[in-house]
Amino acid sequence: MANRKKSLLKVIILGDSSVGKTSLMNQYVNKRFSNQYKATIGADFCTKEVVVNDRVVTMQIWDTAGQERFQSLGVAFYRGADCCVLVYDVTAPNSFKNLDSWRDEFLIQASPRDPEHFPFVVLGNKVDLDNRQVSTRRAQQWCQSKNDIPYYETSAKEGINVEMAFQTIAKNALEQETEAELINDFPDQIRLNSDNNRPGNADNCQC
């Protein structure tokens, strides 16, 4: 049973442009921060070995493009994700409002087995800045309304809370893993989505 568990955790970072997705990943993986802004094109990933629950797992962190014009490519890599990190900028209220749409789009594109309980983590980035616009309470309220999503306030620049946030991400991702394994162990499981490879009648529509 133990060796059947894969030791690769796939984590996707989503959020509006310039909220600090790449910076967070860089801070966590390379412990580096640059003030220069460079828009990510398409998507890219980094890997990092982490110890969670006394197990060594490889975390594959996918950094994505927030800018619409760089989203001209597909998001097939959402499939098989173990955790999704939603990032917003505490100084930009719009980036917070858009979390909803990022979450919905992710659930549709990734189509996880159990969308209700899929692990998300929300990060409010750039807390080192003075001109804060989104209050902690507002963010926490939103997270609670979405099935108690863990919420952290981070600063990729100062490295505040980054390590802790990613530890939680890894832990939640691993839990999702084991739950999925448990479900898989039922022999007579009927899978509605994945077995049906014909585009013709795979839709929910009965006609």
Add this chain to the structure above:
Amino acid sequence: MSSWRESLTSLPGAVAQFVNDSASSASSYLHSQSCTSTTGSEESAPQHTDYKALPIPASLVKEQWRLIFTSDANIQDLQAAIAHCRDLVLLSDECSEERRWLVRHLVDLRYSLQELEEAQSLARNDDDVVVMNAIKSVVGHHFVPHYPSTRNRLQAAAKRFYCDHCTGIIWRVVQAAYICSDCGYLVHQKCIDSVQRVCAHVLASERQYPIAEICPEIGLSEQRYKCAECSTLLNFKNSWIEPRLCDYRGRYYCPSCHWNDNCIVPARIVHNWDFTPRRVSRTGLQEIQLFLNKPLIRLEEENPKLFVFLEKLCAVKKLRQNLIHMRHYLAACKLAVEQKLVEQQLAGRRHLVQSNEFYSLQDLIQAESGALADFLQSVFKVFGAHIRSCDMCLAKAYICEICSNNEVIFPFDDGCIKCDQCNSIYHRVCLTRKNMICPKCVRIQERRLQLDRARSKTEDEDNAIDSAEPVQPTDSQ
């Protein structure tokens, strides 16, 4: 024109600094000149026969003594003239005749200066060396010494070269020749100073686009029975100087400016898809050759019906669209960038995958022969092979959210359709079942409505709160 005159009368103060010795006399000269009538200055124009191909605008005639120099000018004179010319360019109206003339002239002056400086530095190094490699600049041409290719001496010897100016044979053994590095104008050394035809490269870059009308003829009477290039008198009685029509320019030329060269004509291709070679003048031929590989023709805009009639053009258009999608993948893939996949496949024809609208003349010729579709097909295969074998490119594929099975699809796949609004890709069958209504667009719309509703709601609440407690709570912990 009037504004130009006004600016000139206010000039002396500004230009005085460029006159080294007698600033005051120059300004008084300018004043007296600007008072004279235009007709008077026009009369003095033809004195400068060097520039009759580019007649100096009447309003600039009084400036010409500062701008035009004979071959005995020294470096200081030329530098002063360049500075003066540059100032006049800045003062001239945009897109005016004056500015056009001045810019051309400025380029000429700069070349002359360079020529002179090179000659001097060479002379300093070795007094006996005859300067042969210097570029000689005449009416926009940049002449370099011409040597026929030495790869095959026999063939080179058999091939005859004719002087573009006097139309005589260039006898290689005894006569030196120059060729324009821009337009390929070939000329005897003895003829080089009397060249009249403005370099086709200058004309092409000023025109920016091949002539779009089919043979825009104005008739001999409009041309005053003169050759459009060298002003030789033309009539139909004298068979020696019969007028010859250039199908590209639509003007009549004398036999020494029009050698009955056969060439395809851009306007006929664009409007009629007619690739029959027509007779064109020398200058027309040189210009068309310069436009040959430049992606300038918006074929679909000029002639949309062509894409309905011609299947090969449709195929080319579809292939190009697919290649544009592929280029997005290759541009975002480190591996492909490292391998320089796009450059390696397309070299100088990157425009083919950068947009779908521009065609060069060469592209159109190849589209007609079928070579273009073959070329694009081969590029498509190479790109496709990379994308389908590269993990990073596969990760950026799409999954049809309507049927939601795990098969990855690409925008360039057959049987897939792209939503123009949100760029999502679906199976064509799936979207047809949804009556071509993109589910993602529907979601985006709903979300926007929701946000609008929420915004108006919070605004109301904010107003209520504002009236209750004026200071907003700040949570920065």
